[in-house]
Amino acid sequence: EDIEKYDELHSKLNSLKGDFVVLSGKKPNETVNEFKLKLINKLLAQINGLIGAFKPEEDFEVFDLDSLPTNSDVLMMLNLYLNGMSRFKDANSTVHSSPIDWSSEFKTKTWDVED
Template identity: 35%
Template sequence: MKSREDVENLEKVIGQLQGAHAEISQLAKKSPNDSLNKFKLNLINKVLERANAVLGDKYRPFPDFGQFDADDVPTTSDVTMVLAQYMEETERYRSDNVKYHGGAWYYVVKGQPSDIRSAQPSKVGRK
């Protein structure tokens, strides 16, 4: 990562993806084939747009997918599946950009451990 702002953007995307996934997963358990309403779809698309910007081409889960088509409204199970893939890739990106240093995990910024603490990576050694 190049800056503290990159770390903050990643952390925000991770939180948004986790929150959206939790909410839509609950809907999918009740009615997996129901369509998502336009309001929720708009919010999901905004999260995906931000995630694509943060992840870049290397970590983006689907090179030909940017967001859901508002005219072809997806089902809750479709959205849950896509969000899960994005969550996996954001974790892989995060894991590739943290380092154990001085007894704790820190984000790597400009090739060096920063002062920004991180949780332990779950995808160690996948770089």
């Protein structure tokens, strides 16, 4: 269940990041409107609930609606959250090695599903 939630949230976060790469490239210091910020905050709250201690900043939960951030501020936090999600996945994955023909090993990571 957490794996499916992770995949969904990671996909949404990547999509938002792509949008903010464009917005930040055009107008980095323009403030984000409330509609977008509410959607971003909803996503970040869901991610916080999933990754817990792997949140990128201990004292950051969501953006303040009274003090609208800029496009570049949002992009920075989205990047930090993508990093936090990667750390969460790594901490909950196992490395598997498979020998291949040319005498080296191919390593893959899979989710730990035992609990």
